[in-house]
Amino acid sequence: MLTDAVTALDRVFELATRLGGLMEQALAERGLTTARSGVLFVLHERGPLVQRELSEALRCTPRHVTGLVDTLEAQGWVARGRHPTDRRATLVSLTERGATAAARMDTERRQAAHELFGDLPATDLGTFVAVADRVLDRIGRPAPSDADG
Amino acid sequence: MLTDAVTALDRVFELATRLGGLMEQALAERGLTTARSGVLFVLHERGPLVQRELSEALRCTPRHVTGLVDTLEAQGWVARGRHPTDRRATLVSLTERGATAAARMDTERRQAAHELFGDLPATDLGTFVAVADRVLDRIGRPAPSDADG
DNA sequence: GCAATATAGTGAAGGTACTTCATGATGAAC
DNA sequence: GTTCATCATGAAGTACCTTCACTATATTGC
Numbered sequence: 001m002l003t004d005a006v007t008a009l010d011r012v013f014e015l016a017t018r019l020g021g022l023m024e025q026a027l028a029e030r031g032l033t034t035a036r037s038g039v040l041f042v043l044h045e046r047g048p049l050v051q052r053e054l055s056e057a058l059r060c061t062p063r064h065v066t067g068l069v070d071t072l073e074a075q076g077w078v079a080r081g082r083h084p085t086d087r088r089a090t091l092v093s094l095t096e097r098g099a100t101a102a103a104r105m106d107t108e109r110r111q112a113a114h115e116l117f118g119d120l121p122a123t124d125l126g127t128f129v130a131v132a133d134r135v136l137d138r139i140g141r142p143a144p145s146d147a148d149g
Numbered sequence: 150m151l152t153d154a155v156t157a158l159d160r161v162f163e164l165a166t167r168l169g170g171l172m173e174q175a176l177a178e179r180g181l182t183t184a185r186s187g188v189l190f191v192l193h194e195r196g197p198l199v200q201r202e203l204s205e206a207l208r209c210t211p212r213h214v215t216g217l218v219d220t221l222e223a224q225g226w227v228a229r230g231r232h233p234t235d236r237r238a239t240l241v242s243l244t245e246r247g248a249t250a251a252a253r254m255d256t257e258r259r260q261a262a263h264e265l266f267g268d269l270p271a272t273d274l275g276t277f278v279a280v281a282d283r284v285l286d287r288i289g290r291p292a293p294s295d296a297d298g
Numbered sequence: 299g300c301a302a303t304a305t306a307g308t309g310a311a312g313g314t315a316c317t318t319c320a321t322g323a324t325g326a327a328c
Numbered sequence: 329g330t331t332c333a334t335c336a337t338g339a340a341g342t343a344c345c346t347t348c349a350c351t352a353t354a355t356t357g358c
Binding site for chain 2: 003004005006007008009011012013014015016017018019020022109110112113114115116117118120122124125126127128129130131132133134135136138139
């Protein structure tokens with residue numbers, strides 16, 4: 001069998017589609033969506049943020065963040081608070097419930113990764129990541145959102 | 150450097166997000182969206198189809214296919230025609246313009262794949278695809294939409 | 299032949315994710 | 329202290345996609 005570039009590209013999309021679907025399903029069981037879970041995830045990683053910062057981290061409009069936070073706040077995942085120095089800004093932070101959920105989802109994400117990729121030879125995994133990185137470098141990374149170490 | 154499973158999972162999503170964005174952008178330049186281009190692509194692969202078949206191929210509701218085909222027909226990419234034996238059914242086929250566009254997009258997709266993955270060692274590419282396949286097998290393939298040979 | 303039932307497509311209505319534009323409130327700069 | 333940038337949000341709108349009800353046709357069983 002000849003492994004060509006087109007197959008590789010196909011696999012990326014197939015993998016993403018399938019994994020994305022599973023993720024969406026898991027989130028839906030908690031009453032969350034992909035976009036809203038993104039807010040929780042960013043806050044979990046970086047701590048309380050102003051909505052403007054959230055919009056940059058999530059690469060969406062500030063207006064959309066307002067809507068996401070509205071819903072998340074109504075459901076008790078996050079809370080709006082005052083910014084210590086800037087009275088225009090709203091500081092969004094995880095509630096206790098939100099923090100617990102975010103931590104648990106992060107754990108589950110890592111577990112899932114290990115279930116999916118964990119038993120593969122480390123060299124194969126290394127090659128997989130290297131190929132992905134090579135392609136990402138080629139199309140230009142947008143921003144290193146988290147540490148890669 | 151330790152390559153772990155979580156990194157691999159991250160790369161899949163990052164790659165998909167970035168490549169998906171580029172693809173969407175390229176489609177938008179032609180006045181197409183991801184969903185509508187899916188119709189063209191399926192018709193290009195399989196020839197004229199009844200809307201019901203399209204909905205199965207695209208994994209969406211028949212009602213949504215109606216909308217997609219409405220738009221594509223209005224823009225001249227596809228045409229509705231009679232089914233030879235079933236008068237309930239609508240046979241959707243590519244117009245000449247649609248066929249040309251689909252063929253060209255398919256070519257461009259292959260070119261893009263080669264630009265992105267083409268210069269990597271064949272063994273690395275093989276490993277990449279093998280890892281992807283392994284994961285896909287694990288989560289259960291939905292349906293082999295096209296030949297993998 | 300004909301009633302019962304299934305199937306193909308579509309109108310109506312609605313939900314979610316996201317956008318742009320205008321605006322009020324505040325901060326920063328000169 | 330006026331001017332200009334910035335934060336968040338209301339209003340309005342677009343795109344994607346769904347469910348439900350309905351019509352037209354096909355199929356099945358008698």
